[in-house]
Amino acid sequence: MSTCLPQDEGLVVVRRFTDELRGDTALERAAISAQQYQDETEKEVRRRRMEALYQGSDHQSNDDGVHEMETARLALEKACKEIGQIEEKSSRSRLGLIRKSARTTANKAMLGSFVHDFAGLQAVVGNFESEWKGGQTTVGQRFRKVCQKLDDHKGAFAIFPSQDMYTSTLCGSLSLIVNAAVNHNDIAEKLSEMVADIADKATRAASMVMIYRTKSFRELFSDLYAQVFLFYRDAIEWYAKSKVAKVFDSFNANLVKPYEKAAARIENLVTEMYREAEVARSAQMAVLAESFEDELQRQRSRVTDRDDLVFAGRQGRRLLMLMHDSAHLEETSPQSKANRLIEAVVEEESADDADDLLSRAGTKAISNQLEPHVVGTEGPSLFKDGKFWLPDIDVSIKLGDWMSPDTTLSTLWITSPAAARGFPGSRAAALIALVAAWESSLPIISHFCARPYHGDISQGRSVEKTGLIGLVYSLIIQLLQFNVKDDAFRISKDAFDRLDGSDGSWPSALALLRDLLQSTPQLQRCIIDGLNDLCFSSGAEWCGAFLHMLLEHQRTTTSGFRILLTTTGQSRVLPQYVQVRNRILVQTGAKEVIREGRWVKAEER
Numbered sequence: 001m002s003t004c005l006p007q008d009e010g011l012v013v014v015r016r017f018t019d020e021l022r023g024d025t026a027l028e029r030a031a032i033s034a035q036q037y038q039d040e041t042e043k044e045v046r047r048r049r050m051e052a053l054y055q056g057s058d059h060q061s062n063d064d065g066v067h068e069m070e071t072a073r074l075a076l077e078k079a080c081k082e083i084g085q086i087e088e089k090s091s092r093s094r095l096g097l098i099r100k101s102a103r104t105t106a107n108k109a110m111l112g113s114f115v116h117d118f119a120g121l122q123a124v125v126g127n128f129e130s131e132w133k134g135g136q137t138t139v140g141q142r143f144r145k146v147c148q149k150l151d152d153h154k155g156a157f158a159i160f161p162s163q164d165m166y167t168s169t170l171c172g173s174l175s176l177i178v179n180a181a182v183n184h185n186d187i188a189e190k191l192s193e194m195v196a197d198i199a200d201k202a203t204r205a206a207s208m209v210m211i212y213r214t215k216s217f218r219e220l221f222s223d224l225y226a227q228v229f230l231f232y233r234d235a236i237e238w239y240a241k242s243k244v245a246k247v248f249d250s251f252n253a254n255l256v257k258p259y260e261k262a263a264a265r266i267e268n269l270v271t272e273m274y275r276e277a278e279v280a281r282s283a284q285m286a287v288l289a290e291s292f293e294d295e296l297q298r299q300r301s302r303v304t305d306r307d308d309l310v311f312a313g314r315q316g317r318r319l320l321m322l323m324h325d326s327a328h329l330e331e332t333s334p335q336s337k338a339n340r341l342i343e344a345v346v347e348e349e350s351a352d353d354a355d356d357l358l359s360r361a362g363t364k365a366i367s368n369q370l371e372p373h374v375v376g377t378e379g380p381s382l383f384k385d386g387k388f389w390l391p392d393i394d395v396s397i398k399l400g401d402w403m404s405p406d407t408t409l410s411t412l413w414i415t416s417p418a419a420a421r422g423f424p425g426s427r428a429a430a431l432i433a434l435v436a437a438w439e440s441s442l443p444i445i446s447h448f449c450a451r452p453y454h455g456d457i458s459q460g461r462s463v464e465k466t467g468l469i470g471l472v473y474s475l476i477i478q479l480l481q482f483n484v485k486d487d488a489f490r491i492s493k494d495a496f497d498r499l500d501g502s503d504g505s506w507p508s509a510l511a512l513l514r515d516l517l518q519s520t521p522q523l524q525r526c527i528i529d530g531l532n533d534l535c536f537s538s539g540a541e542w543c544g545a546f547l548h549m550l551l552e553h554q555r556t557t558t559s560g561f562r563i564l565l566t567t568t569g570q571s572r573v574l575p576q577y578v579q580v581r582n583r584i585l586v587q588t589g590a591k592e593v594i595r596e597g598r599w600v601k602a603e604e605r
Contacts, residue, residue, distance in 0.1 A: 021365065032365060043290075050287050054212050054280035072226035073169050075233050173232040191235065194259045201266045202228050208273050212280045220276065224269040231262040285383060292380035292438060297481050357490040360519070364480040366496065371477065373501035375470030376450040376530070378478065379434050388435075389428040389590035398584055399433050402562060403442075403525075410554060411563045413578040415532075415585055418569035422589030426566040429586070430529040433564055443522045445478040447471050449530035464539025465503055468546065471534070472509045473499065475526075479516040482523070489519035506542060510549055517553045517561075526550065527564045532571035540573050547577045 018035040021028040177195055202224060209221040358366075390396070395414060402412045416426040430448070437444040449471055457466045476499075491512065499505045499512070517523065535543040554561050565574065 047287055047290065050283035052214070053283040054214065070222075072229035072233070073165070075230065077169050077172075078233075169229070170232075173229075173236060177232065177235050190256075194231075194263075195235075197263060198228055198231055198259075198266065201263065201270055205266075205270050205273055208277050212277060214280070216276055217273065217280075220269055220273050224266055224273075227262045227265045227269070231259060234258040234262075289380040289383055292383065293378075356492050356494065358493055358496065360480055360482070360484065360487050360489045363489075363491055363496060367477050367480050369497075370473040370499060370501075373470055373499075374474045374477070375452045375467045376474065377448050378474060379431070379446045379448060379527075382431065382448060388431070388593055389423045390432060390593050391425040391428040391586060391590050392588055395425060395429050395584060395586055396432065399429055399436075399564075402564060403433065403436060405560055409562075409582065411551070411565075411578055411582050413565040413567070413574060413583045415567045415569075415571075415583070416589075417585075417587065423592065424568045425586035425588060425590045426568055427529055428590030430527050430564065430566040433525075434527055437525055437527075442524050443482070443520075444525040444527065445475050445523065446527040447474045447529070449528065449534055451533050461503065462538040464534045464536055465506070465542055466501075467534040468539055468542045469501060469503075469506060469509060471528070471531075472506075472513050472546065473501075476509065476513055476516060479513070479520055479523070482520050484520055484522070487519065489516065491515070510545060514549050514553060517550075518557070521557070521559045524560055525562050525564065527566070529566045530568070531565060532567040532569060532574060535571055535573040543573045544576065547573070551577060 018031055021032055174195070177191065205221055205224050209217050391399075391414075398409075398412065398414075401407045401409045414426045414429045416424040427448075430446075434444070434446055436442075449467060451463050452466050452470070454463065457463065495508060496512075498508050531543065531547075550563060554563060565578065567574065
């Protein structure tokens with residue numbers, strides 16, 4: 001029997017081995033470094049694969065994926081030319097006649113208004129405004145609607161070779177169809193409806209291909225526009241061949257079915273493009289969230305002096321206001337008990353073997369054992385859906401004061417009513433403060449609390465206490481990522497191993513969090529969202545102990561440590577710790593300003 005492990009199982013064994021290394025010897029440090037290099041390599045490969053889902057390749061040819069559209073364009077161009085040939089032949093056969101038929105006159109007018117660009121097409125529609133009959137006002141409205149959306153088509157054509165050729169063919173064929181509607185009152189209503197519907201469907205696709213310029217999107221868009229061109233060809237060929245008599249019957253027999261077929265095919269292609277867009281957007285947001293996490297770790301690994309921190313705070317305040325400007329342009333009793341609890345843990349841990357102490361780096365190397373017990377998120381994952389909200393401007397002004405090192409506002413509690421409609425303004429405040437801190441390189445820790453599902457916790461355990469342990473573990477993991485000059489932080493391996501996610505680990509976790517806060521002088525800001533959700537029943541006492549520890553550190557440190565608490569709904573615990581003057585009640589919901597990675601216009605909200 002072979003003793004070789006399958007590749008995946010072998011990787012798991014190697015991972016488990018390196019995760020347990022403390023880095024005390026040169027060999028252990030080399031093994032850890034090799035594993036980190038492997039992790040970075042795999043991460044880079046994964047990132048490139050995800051980027052390929054929404055970014056075009058640098059070596060991608062401009063004519064990739066346009067074959068269907070080019071074939072259909074040539075067919076449409078041929079149909080347009082045939083009208084000219086028919087009219088020329090008709091004119092020669094009528095030489096010497098004084099009166100020409102109505103159809104010949106119509107064809108002459110049509111060919112005379114053939115255009116090659118979007119401006120010319122808009123002019124054609126405008127010139128025929130007065131010729132629509134009184135009962136056909138919707139005809140003109142539909143063609144005007146088509147013209148209003150031409151910029152989207154123009155932008156989409158710009159990513160393909162021979163942009164002018166596609167533009168000329170599209171505008172020329174549409175100008176012929178507009179003329180056909182003018183000269184055939186019987187079919188003007190239906191023809192304009194068909195053209196407007198086809199153009200509207202194509203516009204939806206055009207906006208997507210401008211965002212995601214991948215080969216798969218180009219191929220889908222090419223196939224879709226082939227259907228558009230072929231329908232316009234059918235309309236023009238019908239006009240060239242039909243007789244004036246019984247024109248409506250001929251129209252229904254020869255053009256309705258091609259329209260229905262083209263519309264169904266286009267709708268299917270648009271649906272497929274939406275599916276592709278959803279995959280691309282998910283990949284894009286995953287890369288963005290991963291970039292946020294990488295940036296946070298990079299910032300925490302820096303040793304920052306006091307002047308840098310002051311500058312970062314001022315920069316963060318300015319960024320808060322700039323976010324609003326951009327959007328507008330686009331459109332007490334628990335205290336003594338908590339002290340005794342932590343002091344008891346410190347006395348117990350002081351008895352640990354001093355020879356078994358871990359540094360911050362050594363503790364970070366084994367901190368992954370805490371991750372399964374974290375409930376909630378640090379923050380970057382909340383941006384994976386590609387959406388962003390802004391709170392009321394008054395809230396952002398207050399946030400700016402909290403962010404600035406030049407004000408005395410050290411603790412701020414922003415709360416929204418639980419019954420408020422839409423996205424909570426309090427959570428929007430937490431997100432905008434988080435982004436401002438990231439962008440200004442302001443050292444920060446954060447956590448967005450969540451209540452664990454009953455099925456995810458052991459029988460007899462409290463939902464609130466499990467969530468609070470997850471909160472504290474999350475902050476510990478983040479603080480272990482900081483690089484501190486002359487770092488004095490130490491903890492015994494046995495003490496850290498006691499953090500097993502159980503209720504009994506709470507005092508040790510709280511004491512460790514306090515020690516890390518005291519040993520991380522560059523830390524400037526702490527954001528906690530949704531803490532009140534964990535303060536009910538059995539969680540009230542623990543929540544009070546956590547807040548007391550956090551505020552006590554703020555009172556005793558000289559580093560300018562500031563706390564932002566954001567909640568939705570009421571809390572009986574937080575009012576005991578935050579003064580009234582440091583509270584804000586947000587009555588209105590947040591305003592959505594970014595959706596799927598783009599600014600949202602006012603009419604889209």
